[in-house]
Amino acid sequence: MKSKFWIFSLLISTVMIGGCSAGDAQPENESEKNQAMDHTKMKPEQKMGDMEEMEGHMNHVNPPALNDSTEENELAVPPLLEPKDGSYPITAQQGTTELFEGIQTETYGYNGSFLGPVIRIKRGDAVTFKTRNGLTEPTTFHWHGLDIPGKGDGGPHQIIEPGETKYVKFTVNQEASTLWFHPHQKGITAEQVYKGLAGLIYVEDENSQKLGLPDHYGVNDFPLVFQDRQFDDKNQLNFKAVHNDDGTIGNTLLVNGTLNPKLTVGAEKVRLRLLNGSNARNYTFKLNTGDSFQQIATDGGFLNEPLEMSEITLTPGERAEIIVDFSRQKSDSDIALLNEEDTILLPFKVKKEQTNSAELPESLNDYKVTDEERSLSVSKRLELFGMGKHVTINKKQFDMNRIDFTQKQGETEIWEVYNKPDPMGGMIHPFHIHGTQFKIVSIDGEDPPEILQGWKDTVAIEPGQTVKLAVKFKNKGIYMYHCHLLEHEDNGMMGQVEVN
Structure with a gap:
């Protein structure tokens, strides 16, 4: 404890001497001068505020450990959103969700109380998103990774007030990929995502449909949204109580909004579409068996060929598609997806049935930096x-x-x-x-x-x-x-x- 105190004191001293402004650069005007952190002229309460901020930074460097999944609940698979009257209806709403048995937690979601559906679109399609704000506060709908005109991108300029509906129209003009959507309201994005506003977008194209990859949704093709949360003593998501200016990190893992999940798969090759949907936590994914898997895609499309690896790291917002071959596993195998600290994130239960035994293609794409x-x-x-x-x-x-x-x-x-x-x-x-x-x-x-x-x-x-x-x-x-x-x-x- 004493060593931690002296280390922290040394860090405080270092920052007070060096300051938190950008290196040796001098403020160019009075506005920048006011924004710079001059510790020598700060009031005692300002210095205390910076000490708390630095302590928060240290907490981020050494984040709280996540819980191991106890395998109590089968993983929830988000529904596929089908178009209605020529458009995809997407409503941001608030409600309650039973994350803990017998307890209703107040949450946000799209077309439901928590998280959102998967929207599947195809290159060349003319698409309309019908977006509605059913919250009691403003929000936006940002299409993360989508090539879309700026007026429909859903940044902080495109505010949708409570009760308001707006239409987003565009033509899909990018290759097959796994994207996602979430709010981007100025100053409250972190809280709205933390409470549950997030969903996925699958883009398909002619190439993806002819490759023979696992694509039976919810059978051998699964979306996996990883998010860490911290619940209070009443099992509520009290964001303001746990908020950290360097990124809010929790000790409880939810996968697709499921607490203590497990995923039942066939004895076959299974496609896992990984999204780091956390506010700030990084994940390094690996299998507890030490087996390798194959990465087939990054954020915006396929790699040129499947890449064999034993682990992959994703920071917030990043995605990757991987193929795990469960045909090598017995039905009583103890296999799970872990993080870098060997926390059990998602255990798998392997059943004998299989729907796809095809080999992966050697060539997936023709990406290159010219x-x-x-x-x-x-x-x-x-x-x-x-x-x-x-x-x-x-x-x-x-x-x-x-x-x-x-x-x-x-x-x-x-x-x-x-x-x-x-x-x-x-x-x-x-x-x-x-x-x-x-x-x-x-x-x-x-x-x-x-x-x-x-x-x-x-x-x-x-x-x-x-x-x-x-x-x-x-x-x-x-x-x-x-x-x-x-x-x-x-x-x-x-x-x-x-x-x-």
């Missing part, structure tokens, strides 16, 4: 910095009335994103760009690892890392780019690019 893209000069430079309420991009916090960058529709530019360490070492920032799927050209000047050589909309950037991205927008409009730690987003680690 020589032309590699030769492009950097046109946009971004610096991510800070923690808690003092997070910035290029020393600025989000302003809805300020356009930070402009870009031409259909033109590829190179964005260079640097995660500048702070006096406490810094944090991993999952960097997300709306309205596009980008290519990772390099990480610290080197080619990205194979697992990142595919379409992405969110990339984890470690402290001190510099990532170059080839970014092209197919549509016009205003789009957000931000850290996908939802509390960082709410605190202003976000900017705007206008595509024209």
Whole structure:
């Protein structure tokens, strides 16, 4: 305990000496000067506030352990949403959900009390989303990873008031992928997602339909939404009581909104579509048997070929599709998906039945970073910095009335994103760009690892890392780019690019 106290005291001293502003840069104007953290001129209560913030940061560095699943409940599989009268009706609503036996927890959901359905659309389709706000507070509907005109993207400009209905119309113009949707209301995104507003989007295309991959929804093709939550003594989601400005992390795991889940599968190859839907926790997924699995897709599409691996890490907002071969397992096998701390996230029960025994294709896609893209000069430079309420991009916090960058529709530019360490070492920032799927050209000047050589909309950037991205927008409009730690987003680690 004494050692922890002295370490914390040393960290406090370091930050008080070094400050939390962006390195040696001097404020350019009075506004920036007011935003800088000058500890020498702070009042005692301000210093105490920063000490609490740094303690919160330390809690984030050493997050509370998750519970092991006790396998009490069969995993809930979200319903597939079918169009009605030519549109997909999606209502954000509030209600109660029995997460704990005999107890009703107040929650939010889409078309239900908790979480949402899976929307399945196909490339080339003209699609209409009929979005309605059934909450008692404003919200937005953001289509994370979807190539969509800015006016329908669902960022903080496209507010839907309580009781209001809006239509989002677009033509699907991207390859097969697993995307998701969630609110993006300014300042309260973290809380609305925490309470349950999240759902998935499956995009299909001609390529995906001819590959012969497991695609029997809910049988050998499963969506898996991983979210950690903290419940109070009445088993309620009291967000304000547990809120952390560096990312709210809980000790209780929910998968598809199911507490203590298990998943029954056939003795066959099964496709698992993983989404890290947490506010801030990272997950490194692996099998307790030590068996390998094959990754087939990143955020925005298939890899060029199945990639064999033993573990995969996803930060908030990231997705991956993997294939696990359960035909090797006996019906009484003890097999489960774990995280890096060997916490049992999702146990599997293997039954003898199988519906698909086909081999995986050797070729899935023709993705590549072109020589032309590699030769492009950097046109946009971004610096991510800070923690808690003092997070910035290029020393600025989000302003809805300020356009930070402009870009031409259909033109590829190179964005260079640097995660500048702070006096406490810094944090991993999952960097997300709306309205596009980008290519990772390099990480610290080197080619990205194979697992990142595919379409992405969110990339984890470690402290001190510099990532170059080839970014092209197919549509016009205003789009957000931000850290996908939802509390960082709410605190202003976000900017705007206008595509024209």
